Amino acid sequence: MDNPGSFQLGVAGAAFQITSPGTLTGDTLCNIDGARALSLQASFKCGSGNGQGSLKAYVQTTLDQGQSWTDIACFTFAEASATKVVNLSGLTPQTSPLTPTQAALGDNTCVDGLIGSALRAVVVVEAGSAYQNSALNITVQIR
Amino acid sequence: MQDRNAAAAYRRALAKRGETVILQRISGQAPNVFTFSAEVTALVENVMDDRSAVARTGYEMSEPGAITQSGRFFIVMADDLAKKRFPLPLQKNDRIVIKATSERLNIERVDAGKRRVAGAIELFASGV
Secondary structure, eight states, X not given: OOSOEEEEEXXXXXXXXXXXXXXXXXXXXXXXXXXXXXXXXXEEEOOBOOSOOOEEEEEEEESSTTSSOEEEEEEEEOSSOEEEXXXXXXXXXXXXXXXXXXXXXXXXXXXXXXXXXXXXXXXXXXXXXXXXXXXXXXXXXXX | OOOHHXXXXXXXXXXXXXXXXXEEEEEEETTEEEEEEEEEEEEEEOOOOOTTSOSSTTXXXXXXXXXXXXXXXXXXXXXXXXXXXXXXXXXXXXXXXXXXXXXXXXXXXXXXXXXGGGTEEEEEEEEO
């Protein structure tokens, strides 16, 4: 990749603010053509909740210039601050055809071997959640 | 439309007297905050009085304006920030750290239009 380094997958130029149930679609990180590997970190800082909160952060990539998005990682959090990291390689063979998912990947699972031309994060705050003063930061080291 | 000669002139100035600064975007509410930083080179100027503001109440606008202590005037290149993937546009309350002196300043004003022909962003920051 021509421009490797550390990047943030946020929304409106900032980390995700986690409050009420819903889906937050982050900004698109473009021009990552040639990226061979991603080291993803999802860091959740929880202020307070109602005991029922849960959220899922999906990192997605596109293989058709943004026409559709495919989940490559899913991070789940409840009501405790936590940090999770994964490493994905674009050179991992995927010789059996996969059916792409969109904000539906299994909890805390990844799909290795798929790195397209752009990345984004989608955060789903589950129904019944009521977070306050909470934020989720997703950063990626691209090589 | 960016002018290559103008941009080159700014690059020469940065090469000659630029200083390393770190721009920071702070998101979230204390204590749950996240920081994203980008280290770039900037032209750093000293404080200048604000001629558009009155220095003291009760006086005319023609009086010299107020000076913000520790205020600095910066010029950074938009391309440098974009390469570091700093989330543009720069905003008020972003932070800027002058690496040589460790001064940590709060961005008060951003003007991305004035020097657009050279692809530069002008900003004014003052210390907390």
